[in-house]
Amino acid sequence: xxxxxxxxxxxxxxxxxAHPGDAGADLHSAxxxxxxxxxxxxxxxxxxxxxxSGFAAFVMPRSGLAVKHGITIVNSPGTVDAGYRGxxxxxxxNTDLTEPFRIEIGDRIAQLIVMxxxxxxxxxxxxxxxxxxxxxxxxxxxxxxxxPNQDTPNQAVQTGGAL
Ligand SMILES: O=c1ccn([C@H]2C[C@H](O)[C@@H](COP(=O)(O)OP(=O)(O)OP(=O)(O)O)O2)c(=O)[nH]1
Numbered sequence: 001x002x003x004x005x006x007x008x009x010x011x012x013x014x015x016x017x018a019h020p021g022d023a024g025a026d027l028h029s030a031x032x033x034x035x036x037x038x039x040x041x042x043x044x045x046x047x048x049x050x051x052x053s054g055f056a057a058f059v060m061p062r063s064g065l066a067v068k069h070g071i072t073i074v075n076s077p078g079t080v081d082a083g084y085r086g087x088x089x090x091x092x093x094n095t096d097l098t099e100p101f102r103i104e105i106g107d108r109i110a111q112l113i114v115m116x117x118x119x120x121x122x123x124x125x126x127x128x129x130x131x132x133x134x135x136x137x138x139x140x141x142x143x144x145x146x147x148p149n150q151d152t153p154n155q156a157v158q159t160g161g162a163l
Pocket of ligand 1: 059075077078079080081082084087088089090091
C-alpha cells in the first residue's frame with residue numbers, strides 16, 4: 001500500500017477501509033430508495049472532499065453487489081476531480097431484469113479509490129515512435145490481423161495511425 005494521503009472531508013458517515021490492505025474505502029448511501037429492474041439513479045453519499053492537487057478519486061462498484069444483485073455503476077469509474085467540493089454521488093444501475101433492489105440509508109453502495117494522477121503535456125508530432133504492440137488492440141494478441149469490415153463504424157482504428 002502506498003503512503004497515506006490526507007484528504008479533508010465533510011461526511012455524514014466517513015468512508016472506511018474494511019481491511020488494512022483494501023484499495024477502496026466504502027461509500028455509504030445518504031438516501032433510501034428502491035431501484036426497479038433496469039433502473040438507474042444518482043444516489044448521494046453525504047460525502048464531500050478536498051483532494052490535494054495531483055490526486056483524483058474514483059468511484060468504483062462493489063463486486064458483492066454486482067455479483068449478488070446485478071448492481072453496477074453506469075459511469076464506472078466515476079471521476080472525482082481535485083477541485084470538486086460538491087457531494088460525491090453514485091450513478092447506480094440495477095442490471096437485474098426482474099428483481100428490484102432496495103437501498104437503506106447507511107448501506108455501502110460503492111467504494112472510493114484515491115490515486116495520484118499526472119497531467120499530460122500533449123506534444124503534437126507527425127509520427128509516433130514505433131513499439132512492439134504497434135496499432136494492434138481490441139483482442140489482436142495471438143490472432144490474425146483483423147480484416148477491415150465496412151460495417152465497423154470505427155474502421156479508422158484498424159487502418160489509421162500506421163507507423
Ligand atoms: O461518479 C461520479 C462522477 C463525478 N462526480 C462529481 C465529481 C466530479 O469532479 C464532478 C464532475 O464529474 P465529471 O467530470 O465526470 O462530469 P462531467 O459529465 O464531465 O461534467 P462537468 O461538466 O461537471 O465536469 O462530478 C461524482 O460525484 N460522482
